[in-house]
Amino acid sequence: MAEIVLEARDLSKEFKGFTAVKGVNLQVRRGTIxxxxxxxxxxxxxxxxxxxxxxxxxRGRILYKGRDITRARPADVARMGLVRSFQISAVFPHLSVLENVRVALQRPLGTSFHFWKPEASLHGLHERARDLIDAVNLAAWADRAAVELPYGRKRALEIATTLALDPEVMLLDEPLAGMGHEDIGHTAALIRRVAAGRTVLMVEHNLSVVADLSDTITVLRRGEVLAEGPYDTVSRDPEVREAYMGAGHG
Structure with missing residues (x-):
């Protein structure tokens, strides 16, 4: 069994008397989606x-590589290698794809906002930026402004800027939401490709979308874990089927 890299123990959250999450236990194994x-x-x-x-x-605890991070700050967690996509993927709409990825690469160097520096001083980041752009199939869009990208391509750019921090664990919040069928296929293939050598935890609402993508699926219902396992196991669970059919999902 692969090492557990991220773990939640008895995780609970209440909002003014409403229990949104109740006693969730979650174990994410290294190198899996x-x-x-x-x-x-x-x-x-x-x-x-x-x-x-x-x-x-x-209530509860969160552990990353065995270290208790329950009270850590989000920025500190990101520096440890646990990176949520939007933490560094809020793209600048009027910068080019290349410039957006380059800005993301500057963050670990502490120079993200040194806009007054001559552009020539940033050329050392170009090769790495272009490698990341190639990795997400955006080479043809490298000089286009982010605002001009189709929706699916913008999500690919977000993944590229996330990769710029060289995360050990990538956390993707509904990366396929709002996409058409073709974009879903492209983005799912992209996630599988960039997951090589990394661990990915992704939030999704559609069971069928993650069927071929995920090694392990944890199903939540009303803030509690309903089922967990590979797709073949959870998709046959009668409670999972009832939860999805009742919510209007196939």
Whole structure:
């Protein structure tokens, strides 16, 4: 069995008497793609915000590589190698694809906002930026402004800027949301490709979308773990089927 790299123990969150997450236990193994799914209102986003430290838990613990990060700051967690996509992927719409990735590469150097420096001083980052752009199939768009990208390409750019921090664990918050069928296929293939040598935890609401992508699927319902395992196991679970059919999902 692969090493557990990220773990939640008895994770709970209450909001003014409402329990959004109740006693969630989660183990993400190194080198796997782990999907956290469930119908709307299942508590997926809350769990994600707890794990990435954007929300404090009411109870429970979060461990990263065996280290307790329950009270760590989001920025410190990111520096440890646990990177949530939007932490560094809020793209600048009027910068080019290349410039966006280059800015993301500057962050670990502490020079993200040194806009007054001559452009020539940043040329050393070009090769790495272009490698990342190639990795997400955006080479043909490198000089286009981010605002001009189709929706699916913008999500690819977000993944490229996430990769710029060289994360050990990537956390992707509904990376396929709002996409058409063709974009879903392209983005799923991209996630599989960039996951090589990394660990990925992704939030998704559609069971069928993660069927071929994930090694392990954790299904939430009303803030609790309903089922967990590979797709073949969870998709046959009668409670999972009822939860999805009741929520209008196939």
């Amino acid at each position: 782990h999907a956290l799914i469930g119908p709307n209102g299942a508590g997926k986003s809350t769990v994600f915000n707890l794990i990435t430290r954007f929300l404090p838990p009411t």
